[in-house]
Amino acid sequence: MDTLVYAPSASLDDKYLVEGNQVFITGVQALVRLPLLRREVDAKNGLNTAGFISGYRGSPLGTYDKLLWHERQRLADHHIIFQPGVNEELAATAVWGSQQAGLFPGARHDGVFGIWYGKGPGVDRSGDAFKHATMFGTARHGGVLAFAGDDHACKSSTLPNQSDFAFMDAEIPVLSPADIAELIEFAMMGFDLSRFAGLWVGIKAISDTMDASATVRIDVDRYNNSIVPKGVADPAGGRNGRLHLTPPQQEEMHRHFRLPAAMAFARANRFDRVVRDSTRPRFGIAASGKGYLHVRQALRDLGIHEGYAAALGIRVYKVGLVWPLEEEGARAFADGLETVLVVEERRDVIEHQLRAAAYGLADGRRPRILGKRDASGAPLISDVMDIDTAQVARAILRTIPDDWKTDEIRAAEARLNKAAEAVAASIAQVRTRIILRM
Numbered sequence: 001m002d003t004l005v006y007a008p009s010a011s012l013d014d015k016y017l018v019e020g021n022q023v024f025i026t027g028v029q030a031l032v033r034l035p036l037l038r039r040e041v042d043a044k045n046g047l048n049t050a051g052f053i054s055g056y057r058g059s060p061l062g063t064y065d066k067l068l069w070h071e072r073q074r075l076a077d078h079h080i081i082f083q084p085g086v087n088e089e090l091a092a093t094a095v096w097g098s099q100q101a102g103l104f105p106g107a108r109h110d111g112v113f114g115i116w117y118g119k120g121p122g123v124d125r126s127g128d129a130f131k132h133a134t135m136f137g138t139a140r141h142g143g144v145l146a147f148a149g150d151d152h153a154c155k156s157s158t159l160p161n162q163s164d165f166a167f168m169d170a171e172i173p174v175l176s177p178a179d180i181a182e183l184i185e186f187a188m189m190g191f192d193l194s195r196f197a198g199l200w201v202g203i204k205a206i207s208d209t210m211d212a213s214a215t216v217r218i219d220v221d222r223y224n225n226s227i228v229p230k231g232v233a234d235p236a237g238g239r240n241g242r243l244h245l246t247p248p249q250q251e252e253m254h255r256h257f258r259l260p261a262a263m264a265f266a267r268a269n270r271f272d273r274v275v276r277d278s279t280r281p282r283f284g285i286a287a288s289g290k291g292y293l294h295v296r297q298a299l300r301d302l303g304i305h306e307g308y309a310a311a312l313g314i315r316v317y318k319v320g321l322v323w324p325l326e327e328e329g330a331r332a333f334a335d336g337l338e339t340v341l342v343v344e345e346r347r348d349v350i351e352h353q354l355r356a357a358a359y360g361l362a363d364g365r366r367p368r369i370l371g372k373r374d375a376s377g378a379p380l381i382s383d384v385m386d387i388d389t390a391q392v393a394r395a396i397l398r399t400i401p402d403d404w405k406t407d408e409i410r411a412a413e414a415r416l417n418k419a420a421e422a423v424a425a426s427i428a429q430v431r432t433r434i435i436l437r438m
Helices: 028-042 062-068 072-077 088-098 122-126 127-136 163-169 182-195 248-268 290-300 306-312 325-334 350-358 389-399 407-437
Strands: 021-026 049-055 081-082 111-119 144-149 201-204 213-218 273-276 283-288 314-317 320-323 339-342 366-371
Touching: 021 028, 021 290, 028 049, 028 072, 028 081, 028 111, 028 273, 028 290, 062 072, 062 081, 062 213, 088 111, 088 122, 088 127, 088 144, 088 248, 111 122, 122 127, 122 144, 122 163, 127 163, 127 248, 144 163, 144 182, 182 213, 182 248, 201 213, 248 320, 248 325, 273 306, 283 290, 283 325, 283 350, 290 339, 290 366, 290 389, 306 314, 314 325, 314 339, 314 366, 325 350, 339 350, 339 389, 350 366, 389 407
Parallel strands: 049 081, 049 111, 111 144, 144 201, 283 314, 283 339, 339 366
Antiparallel strands: 021 213, 273 314
16 A cells, blocks of 8 residues: 555646646547647747637547536636537538638737547538638648547447548548547647648547547647758748638649648658667568557567567558658658558558559569558458457468567467457357347
């Protein structure tokens, strides 16, 4: 009992108040703390900003508006307004309007940062509003984040959700955080990205993150260190939103200036980075979001610790900006490898982009890239529902060279195969019982 920490001053409000220390917080609570942090960082930088939040509830963001209502006075004290939408596209249109506040006389703030939220189907139905809003652009001291509540495992949906492609269709960059701490980090840098590049930024908020809880260190200085890249092409009048641009001018601005600026920002701030490397790399693993956590655990379960991985020649690349893939970093990761395994949930977003980026490498330097299928064309990483650590471990075992497999690795392989056979047998029994009852 002497090892227990007694903190009589602790309160349930700590998750919204504590700075410079650790707090226990859920994924949805982190999204409530986010605009408070944004306002605090802006004030520290001499900016008088306000915030506007709108969206429509739906699991895994089903309780977000409830928590926002509960904290409405705290938010109001920081000049943050929450107004839920009648539906998702009206909410998106309202957030779009927040980026125009400084374009007319009488503005009371330097800028308004916006947050849109919605379940995956809400992302689908908001496509037209998203396209118009991001083509118009964001304010220099505003910025917009769009949180997509994706239900990969179909726990509370009629169909599994994957919002990446809807964001891609609207030409909105997509960030995929791996856990709650990274959710806050990516969101804070996402605002800076949105302001710098002048476009909306999408963030995947999957159920595994939103429904989870974690102890996270909240430190304003940690979220106030985004790097502004130099030498990025800037059109006359800048990249941020302004009135009276024609549709062709908006499209040219978005494709030729804003999206390249987004990739430059991602490169400077290392959204994508090599997290494990070797002096003689041969085999690469590229992973994003929850898939990256599965990769870490799978290597651990297989007995491939960091030192052994380096000796074998394994290089691991963590992708934070899943679209558009930052090509310079992607090519540097893939250059000279023999094989790359791409680990991502549901349909491939990174795999085909990485293959296109690697095409620019010199002959003899391009790796074979595997992901949803192996070298023979057989299924490898599932594109149906979500994935788990065991599936990722089996995929690694199927793609690494046989001479890498120690007795420990082969023993782990046997355990995985036995477990998979047991699961398959159990499913077959259940199906048989269902058929017999029909």
